[in-house]
Amino acid sequence: MTDFTHINEQGRAKMVDITDKKVTHRTALAHASIRVTEKIYQGIEGQTIGKGDVLSVAQVAGIMAAKQTSTIIPMCHPLPLSGVNITFDWIKEEASSDRTLTITVEAKTKGSTGVEMEALTAASVTALTVYDMCKALDKGMVIGETYLLEKTGGKSGTYKRE
Amino acid sequence: MTDFTHINEQGRAKMVDITDKKVTHRTALAHASIRVTEKIYQGIEGQTIGKGDVLSVAQVAGIMAAKQTSTIIPMCHPLPLSGVNITFDWIKEEASSDRTLTITVEAKTKGSTGVEMEALTAASVTALTVYDMCKALDKGMVIGETYLLEKTGGKSGTYKRE
Amino acid sequence: MTDFTHINEQGRAKMVDITDKKVTHRTALAHASIRVTEKIYQGIEGQTIGKGDVLSVAQVAGIMAAKQTSTIIPMCHPLPLSGVNITFDWIKEEASSDRTLTITVEAKTKGSTGVEMEALTAASVTALTVYDMCKALDKGMVIGETYLLEKTGGKSGTYKRE
Amino acid sequence: MTDFTHINEQGRAKMVDITDKKVTHRTALAHASIRVTEKIYQGIEGQTIGKGDVLSVAQVAGIMAAKQTSTIIPMCHPLPLSGVNITFDWIKEEASSDRTLTITVEAKTKGSTGVEMEALTAASVTALTVYDMCKALDKGMVIGETYLLEKTGGKSGTYKRE
Amino acid sequence: MTDFTHINEQGRAKMVDITDKKVTHRTALAHASIRVTEKIYQGIEGQTIGKGDVLSVAQVAGIMAAKQTSTIIPMCHPLPLSGVNITFDWIKEEASSDRTLTITVEAKTKGSTGVEMEALTAASVTALTVYDMCKALDKGMVIGETYLLEKTGGKSGTYKRE
Amino acid sequence: MTDFTHINEQGRAKMVDITDKKVTHRTALAHASIRVTEKIYQGIEGQTIGKGDVLSVAQVAGIMAAKQTSTIIPMCHPLPLSGVNITFDWIKEEASSDRTLTITVEAKTKGSTGVEMEALTAASVTALTVYDMCKALDKGMVIGETYLLEKTGGKSGTYKRE
Numbered sequence: 008m009t010d011f012t013h014i015n016e017q018g019r020a021k022m023v024d025i026t027d028k029k030v031t032h033r034t035a036l037a038h039a040s041i042r043v044t045e046k047i048y049q050g051i052e053g054q055t056i057g058k059g060d061v062l063s064v065a066q067v068a069g070i071m072a073a074k075q076t077s078t079i080i081p082m083c084h085p086l087p088l089s090g091v092n093i094t095f096d097w098i099k100e101e102a103s104s105d106r107t108l109t110i111t112v113e114a115k116t117k118g119s120t121g122v123e124m125e126a127l128t129a130a131s132v133t134a135l136t137v138y139d140m141c142k143a144l145d146k147g148m149v150i151g152e153t154y155l156l157e158k159t160g161g162k163s164g165t166y167k168r169e
Numbered sequence: 170m171t172d173f174t175h176i177n178e179q180g181r182a183k184m185v186d187i188t189d190k191k192v193t194h195r196t197a198l199a200h201a202s203i204r205v206t207e208k209i210y211q212g213i214e215g216q217t218i219g220k221g222d223v224l225s226v227a228q229v230a231g232i233m234a235a236k237q238t239s240t241i242i243p244m245c246h247p248l249p250l251s252g253v254n255i256t257f258d259w260i261k262e263e264a265s266s267d268r269t270l271t272i273t274v275e276a277k278t279k280g281s282t283g284v285e286m287e288a289l290t291a292a293s294v295t296a297l298t299v300y301d302m303c304k305a306l307d308k309g310m311v312i313g314e315t316y317l318l319e320k321t322g323g324k325s326g327t328y329k330r331e
Numbered sequence: 332m333t334d335f336t337h338i339n340e341q342g343r344a345k346m347v348d349i350t351d352k353k354v355t356h357r358t359a360l361a362h363a364s365i366r367v368t369e370k371i372y373q374g375i376e377g378q379t380i381g382k383g384d385v386l387s388v389a390q391v392a393g394i395m396a397a398k399q400t401s402t403i404i405p406m407c408h409p410l411p412l413s414g415v416n417i418t419f420d421w422i423k424e425e426a427s428s429d430r431t432l433t434i435t436v437e438a439k440t441k442g443s444t445g446v447e448m449e450a451l452t453a454a455s456v457t458a459l460t461v462y463d464m465c466k467a468l469d470k471g472m473v474i475g476e477t478y479l480l481e482k483t484g485g486k487s488g489t490y491k492r493e
Numbered sequence: 494m495t496d497f498t499h500i501n502e503q504g505r506a507k508m509v510d511i512t513d514k515k516v517t518h519r520t521a522l523a524h525a526s527i528r529v530t531e532k533i534y535q536g537i538e539g540q541t542i543g544k545g546d547v548l549s550v551a552q553v554a555g556i557m558a559a560k561q562t563s564t565i566i567p568m569c570h571p572l573p574l575s576g577v578n579i580t581f582d583w584i585k586e587e588a589s590s591d592r593t594l595t596i597t598v599e600a601k602t603k604g605s606t607g608v609e610m611e612a613l614t615a616a617s618v619t620a621l622t623v624y625d626m627c628k629a630l631d632k633g634m635v636i637g638e639t640y641l642l643e644k645t646g647g648k649s650g651t652y653k654r655e
Numbered sequence: 656m657t658d659f660t661h662i663n664e665q666g667r668a669k670m671v672d673i674t675d676k677k678v679t680h681r682t683a684l685a686h687a688s689i690r691v692t693e694k695i696y697q698g699i700e701g702q703t704i705g706k707g708d709v710l711s712v713a714q715v716a717g718i719m720a721a722k723q724t725s726t727i728i729p730m731c732h733p734l735p736l737s738g739v740n741i742t743f744d745w746i747k748e749e750a751s752s753d754r755t756l757t758i759t760v761e762a763k764t765k766g767s768t769g770v771e772m773e774a775l776t777a778a779s780v781t782a783l784t785v786y787d788m789c790k791a792l793d794k795g796m797v798i799g800e801t802y803l804l805e806k807t808g809g810k811s812g813t814y815k816r817e
Numbered sequence: 818m819t820d821f822t823h824i825n826e827q828g829r830a831k832m833v834d835i836t837d838k839k840v841t842h843r844t845a846l847a848h849a850s851i852r853v854t855e856k857i858y859q860g861i862e863g864q865t866i867g868k869g870d871v872l873s874v875a876q877v878a879g880i881m882a883a884k885q886t887s888t889i890i891p892m893c894h895p896l897p898l899s900g901v902n903i904t905f906d907w908i909k910e911e912a913s914s915d916r917t918l919t920i921t922v923e924a925k926t927k928g929s930t931g932v933e934m935e936a937l938t939a940a941s942v943t944a945l946t947v948y949d950m951c952k953a954l955d956k957g958m959v960i961g962e963t964y965l966l967e968k969t970g971g972k973s974g975t976y977k978r979e
Binding site: 032062063066067070071073074075085086087088089090091092093094095115116117 | 663664665667668669670671672673674725726729730732733734735766767
């Protein structure tokens with residue numbers, strides 16, 4: 008169990024010592040999604056009023072959460088985030104009239120540790136915010152699988168989800 | 170699109186006025202999960218050292234996130250949370266040696282608005298923390314679907330996921 | 332100087348005791364503004380891309396700041412904010428091609444103390460966020476006078492700026 | 494070990510359910526101290542410049558920490574603090590030229606749970622801030638015993654340290 | 656509208672990528688003010704009790720806000736602030752007995768992006784805190800124009816307000 | 818009083834300018850403790866249920882507080898903490914059945930200023946959290962002396978408590 012880098016000599020959690028890790032460019036790409044009804048989809052995308060507003064708010068929430076990652080995730084190191092970009096796409100579900108909003112977050116830093124958690128946290132919070140803003144219409148929305156698509160930089164190098 | 174209670178008269182977001190909503194007992198139950206490899210499962214549950222520690226940290230993170238919900242989710246009202254309880258279960262995947270950790274969060278308040286977002290945010294952050302603490306072993310872990318199981322209280326009454 | 336309710340018996344600051352103040356409906360309306368060049372005005376309002384986006388972000392920032400007021404302003408009491416609404420208007424300056432964006436914030440609570448600081452803080456942060464998003468184009472923007480337009484509720488009753 | 498109210502049915506931490514506890518007036522009085530050299534004492538109290546400034550900053554820090562208690566202490570409930578007052582006294586140590594600054598914090602609320610943690614956290618942070626502002630002169634300062642002097646209100650009633 | 660560096664390819668906000676910007680010494684000087692009645696002026700400056708206390712609290716608030724800038728302003732990068740200094744001056748208004756408190760904030764960093772927002776945010780919050788501490792005497796105080804006086808460092812070099 | 822580096826030219830507090838200080842490896846070791854009854858000691862260490870849980874939560878709280886130090890302590894600089902480790906030991910009091918839990922915190926950074934405040938703040942918050950989780954059993958627990966054991970790095974070099 009010494010593989011768990013977050014565990015100290017007394018078997019409890021610690022914030023891993025990264026003092027001697029190199030400062031390199033690091034990026035991470037994370038994915039989340041939320042499945043909504045046709046009605047909510049039309050409300051979000053409709054031309055009438057407030058076009059794009061739900062997504063704008065969700066995206067601001069995601070970016071702000073990326074910056075708060077080390078205060079939200081206990082063993083996560085504080086990082087000087089150098090860039091965050093969140094993009095959205097809609098997928099039409101085949102068997103129903105539901106739509107799925109996919110959320111892709113890219114996070115970057117020039118630091119001593121990776122930005123995977125920043126990208127994943129931003130993705131989750133973006134989805135949660137869409138839920139919050141649409142829940143008066145339907146509480147049955149489902150936040151889909153959330154995972155790391157890719158990371159670069161650091162000693163462990165590049166990871167790409169197959 | 171007037172169904173979106175979070176949209177103001179200029180088509181932008183607002184924090185909905187709940188001044189006149191009744192103070193009632195409210196509860197919410199949310200579900201998330203994270204699928205990990207056999208090796209990580211054994212590390213988390215193993216008898217050797219640090220038994221349960223990953224889950225303890227994840228759970229503290231979830232509870233603290235529940236309390237921070239209104240600072241993480243932009244249009245969410247601040248709430249005097251009166252109780253949060255997070256429980257874990259392991260499910261053995263059928264087609265592989267992977268295990269899935271299910272996370273159930275119960276949040277309670279006596280207030281003017283529901284605690285769905287508190288329960289969902291806590292569930293997501295609990296899963297993200299497990300990811301963070303185990304990612305040195307495998308970056309391919311997947312946070313599973315996150316959704317509301319049940320809510321009670323308030324004008325809209327009880328919701329139960331089918 | 333005993334008029335300064337925030338000063339304790341040792342002549343230092345304290346958080347005033349409001350334990351015995353009545354819980355009433357309270358509202359506050361605050362005003363701020365930011366003067367920008369014609370070019371920035373067109374960028375913000377232009378039909379091309381990102382319509383309204385600067386204002387959406389600024390407004391989310393204002394709402395989130397309203398919720399953080401008691402952590403930003405040292406002697407301010409924590410309050411269960413029950414609603415925040417931010418609206419924008421553009422005024423054409425007479426003697427120049429500049430435009431002034433006026434920001435009006437309405438904050439509400441049902442609590443033991445007023446929401447003036449929440450409304451004023453939201454107004455300031457909304458203006459600061461517009462500055463931040465446009466400063467690559469011009470660092471000479473000026474945030475205009477910021478003040479309370481009106482408040483209602485509480486022992487001191489209604490205040491209206493003349 | 495069921496006496497530990499913070500432990501759930503899986504043997505892990507939870508935020509205790511206080512939904513059904515009565516809303517009553519509650520107060521808590523906490524004590525901390527910091528022992529400093531004669532030179533630091535004179536710097537803090539000296540008539541020259543910045544009179545009282547170290548203590549003013551420390552006190553603001555204490556009051557702000559009281560408001561952040563539920564985000565600092567994991568299982569602590571969020572509380573609508575209704576008043577905080579911090580006072581200082583100097584004690585001359587007998588066997589040396591050192592001085593001890595005593596810090597007394599009174600916290601109040603009208604809520605469903607006590608304010609002991611708010612008072613204790615404010616006392617600790619006040620002492621830590623004095624340390625921070627004077628540490629360029631001496632890193633050997635000692636923060637003295639920190640404890641609850643008294644509490645009132647709630648089901649467990651009044652506690653007074655003997 | 657591609658001049659808006661904060662807008663991404665989908666027309667929504669992003670946190671600009673500064674990964675490749677050079678680390679240089681950067682400073683910013685911001686100005687705000689608050690106009691108060693003669694009575695409040697005397698309360699703040701009076702010799703009797705609590706001399707300077709309102710300004711001490713306001714200044715602590717400003718410094719703490721400077722450190723929180725990237726959590727308050729959505730698209731602002733986190734920065735390792737290396738120094739903040741806030742100074743005050745009083746100006747006698749000509750046509751009335753009112754006084755205006757001018758607030759000057761200097762912020763410094765050695766980083767990849769400027770500290771303009773830190774200086775401006777600190778200036779606004781300092782003024783807001785004076786308002787908060789004196790509002791029991793008069794709710795008509797006005798926070799005056801807030802702007803950048805000067806910045807140095809970075810690719811865009813020095814800016815000086817004319 | 819010019820020895821107080823935190824005081825500006827107007828006799829008020831400032832955040833000291835560290836722009837030109839060298840980036841070096843820095844460590845700090847801090848000590849705190851909490852004295853508890855035999856019954857609480859057994860509850861914390863007992864084999865039955867929730868083994869070690871109180872200490873796990875306390876330690877997570879300490880690590881998270883270390884990361885929040887610059888938002889809790891007003892004049893403290895933000896720092897990229899590179900590692901935090903908290904360890905516990907029990908001491909049997911001689912004259913009574915009480916036990917004292919000693920808390921040792923090691924903090925590390927590669928930065929322009931020291932991590933003494935991070936280590937001390939973490940130590941205090943760890944002790945406060947133990948108090949919080951056990952206070953239903955006894956409100957008379959005492960948090961013992963809190964001080965710096967050692968620091969290394971920076972211009973002032975190594976400090977070791979005698």
